[in-house]
Amino acid sequence: MDAMWFSVAMTIVAASTPLLLAALGELVVEKAGVLNLGLEGMMLVGAVTGFAVTFATGAALVGIVAAMLAAVAASMIFAFLTLTLASNQVATGLALTIFGVGISSMIGEGFVGKTIPVLGPVFPEALAGHPFLRLLFGHSPLVYVSLVMTAVVAWFLTRSRAGLILRAVGENDASAHSIGYSVIGVRYAAVAFGGAMAGLAGCFYSMVQTPMWAEELTAGRGWIALALVVFSAWKPWRLLLGAYLFGTVMTLELQAKAAGVGIFAPEFLAALPYLATILVLALISSRRSVGAAAPACLGRPFKPAT
Amino acid sequence: MTLMTRRSLLRTGAAAAALPLVAGRAFAQEPLKVGFVYVGPVGDFGYTYAHDQGRQEADAHFGDRIRTTYVENVAEGPDSERVIRNLAEDGNQLIFTCSFGFMNPTIKVAKRFPDVKFEHCSGYQRAENVATYNARFYEGRAVCGTIAAKMSKSGVAGYIASFPIPEVVSGINAFTLAARRVNPAFQTKVVWVSSWYDPAKEADAAKALFDQGADVIAQHTDSPAALQAAEQRGLWAFGQAWDMSSFAPKAHLTAIQNHWGAYYIERIQKTLDGAWESGDAWWGFKEGMLKMSPFNPAIPADVIEAANETEVGIVDGSAPPFAGPIVNQAGEEKAAAGSALDDPAILSMDWYVEGVQS
Incomplete structure (x- = not known):
């Protein structure tokens, strides 16, 4: 119960933050009725851009902004194909x-x-x-950004008028369209927000966690963030819980191995974070909002009937 | 599971996109054509980079008597078979396939091209025209273990490991045995990350090991993430496959470098002489296939001396890494004093020596 545990807690925060950042963005995207499976790709674009621009300019802030812009640009390719051209969202996201x-x-x-x-x-x-x-005070700025953004997203979705419109677009695009809201416009904005957050998550890996670039630096974390959105039942605070739960189990798993605890199969220990996160979030979401969690129009292309 | 399938699918897709990056050199009349198939990018500063350095050494050695071609970023599996076949059809007389996963495709293609010679790195299947070669990585681990025990204040090393296969296990054991010759109470804490490459997890594993009292880290994973974690904490770490000191100039003690050049030159020479034969080469320090990268200037002279002694003992055979007495975790004797483990025992190692915590 000393410096070691504080150090462990620091590691947990670092492991959880990028998942939270990426998943928050995706949550807003999905609330608007769009399923963007390209999270991993946008994170990688953000990671490499953040690193490259910081390397070239020496200014981390410029790197972060560039990472966000680059990931937004990538997300706009997706938006153009799926929203304007109404292509299949799953296939386009994978692409x-x-x-x-x-x-x-x-x-x-x-x-x-x-x-x-x-x-x-x-x-x-x-x-x-x-x-x-x-x-409390020893983290990189992105950690505080992720926490503030959780509150902002929670407030936006439940308390703001714009958030209500966004949810309407995700729940019933035809109705939202018929009362005069631009379904496509709202969805473009949501996808852009998702891109920016994925860019932040990506540069957390290439600038904070391991300040370097290597191919596939994010090593599949985008898929975990995607899963967290679903298991959090599209609720920002529950997402925060899920991301930190995942980060905690992932860190404690390594600590347990380093301490020599748990002689049994390392493969099982490695799977533990996934199991624990699925279990806990599945339990939470099954108890309360049964079935009503997913935005009704998620993944459905919208073609105005005019 | 879908996640895994999807990931491997992506990797295949990415590799296929990057495939037609075939490079080569051309001049002179009828030079011997030699092909190389790499699993990663030549710019990875690690495993594939080392193989390409070997190819370049051979190029420099033979000049216009040979013409080398390489294909990088080749995904293991069916795609590699196509690449290997293309190289054979292009008239390459000798083809090096430089990753374990190319084993079956190499054997398959070799059957169809009996006149072409194939060399597969790190596999165990051979044929009339397929030879295998690998490096005795564990010898380098012993040198690292000697340095670790001398540099560590806590007497505890962390070891970030990928998968419990004999190559990794023998590395952990060689490291620990060498360390315990310096400090009989030395402990090695092993963290399995179940991946060859996951920078974020490797960094977290390093932090966990530091939190648990380790002050020097060795790794059998491919990214420099652990080195960066050591740099940030002001502690020590070893690089993997190539000199990684640019990532952590203060923390980087040394690294085990693979030098394939000498082997490539010998095998190409044999092919030119028409004396090529299938076989299995397992080379180490003695043959120059392993070298330690430049030592960190912060390492005291007596430590460097001890490290060099370890290397000399391996080269002249007076002190092999697996010389007895060796006791396993349960306290049973695996090798008596005066004897040493033989190659089959090292190649099938699935137990840990005393002092390993995993």
């Missing part, structure tokens, strides 16, 4: 991931083997002297 894997390794080819200074704590060192204070 976006394949595209992201390919283009990120192409852009990143010259950056393999390079490194940048880690994007460190946002608050001054003096505030983070004691391990407990460090747990």
Whole structure:
């Protein structure tokens, strides 16, 4: 119960943050009725852009903004195909991931083997002297962004007029259209937001977690974020819980192995975070909102009947 | 499971997209054509990079007497069969397939091209025209173990491991045995990450090991993430496959480098002489297939001396990494004093020596 546990807690925060960032974006996208399976691809585009621009300019903030813009650009390809041309969202999303894997390794080819200074704590060192204070104030800015964004998304969806419109578009696109809302416009905005958040998640890996670029740096985390959205029943606070639960089990699994606890199959320990997250979130969502969780128009292309 | 299928699907797709990156050199009359098939990009600063360095050494050695071609980013499995067949059809007389997963495709293609010689890295299937070769990675692990025990204050090393196959297990054991020759109480804590490549998880594993008292990290995974974690904590770590000091100039102690060049030159020479024969080569320090990358300037002279002694003992055979007495975790003797484990025992190793916590 000392410095070690605070250090473990720091690791948990770092493991959970990018999942939360990416999943928050996807949650808003899905609430608008769009299923974007290209999360992993957009994260990779964000990761490589954030790293490359920070490497070139030396300014982390410029890198982060560039990462978001690049991921938004990638998401706009998806939006154009699925919203304007009404293509199949599942197939297009998968294509976006394949595209992201390919283009990120192409852009990143010259950056393999390079490194940048880690994007460190946002608050001054003096505030983070004691391990407990460090747990509160010793994180990279993206950690605080992820927490603030959880509150913002929760407020937006349930308390704001714009959020109500977005949900209407996701629940019943025809009705929203008939009372004069631009279904396609709202969905474009949601997909762009999802892209920006995926970009942030991506550059968390390439600038905070491991300040480097290597092919497929995110190693499948985008798929986990996608699953978290579903298992959180499209509720932002539950998503926060799910992401931190996943991060905690993932970290404790490694701690247990390092401490020599759990001699049984390492493969089982490795699967534990997935099992625990599925179990807990499935239990929560089965007890309360039965079946009503998924946006009714999720994944359905919208063609105005005019 | 869908997730896995999807991921491997993506990888295949990405590799297929990047495939036609065939490079080569051309001049002179009728040079021997030699093909190389790589699993990763030549710019990975690790496994594939090392193989390509070997190819370039052969190029420099033979000049216009040979013409080498390589195909990078070849996915293991059916796609590789097409690539290997294409190289054979293009008139390559000697083809090196440089990843374990190319084993079956290599054997298949070799049957159809009996006049072409094939060399497969790290496999165990051979044929009249298919030879195999690999490096004795565990020898390098022993040198790392010596350095780790000398540099560690806590007497505990962390070891980030991928999958419990003999190559990884023998590395952990060689590392621990060498460390315990320096410090008999030395402990190696192993964390299995069940992946060859997952930077975020490798970094978290390193942090977990540091939290549990390790102050030096060795790894059998492919990313430099653990080195960066060590750099941030002001502790030590070893690189993997190639010099990774650019990622962690302070923390990077040394790395085990694979030098395939000498082998490639010998096999190409044999082919030129018409003396090529199938066989199995398992080379180490002695043959120059392994080298330690430059030592960190922060390593004291006596530690470097001890590391060099370990290497010399391996090369002249006076102190092999698996010299007895060796006791397993349960306290049973696996090799008596004065004897050493033989190659079959090392190649099928599925137990841990005393001092390993996994």
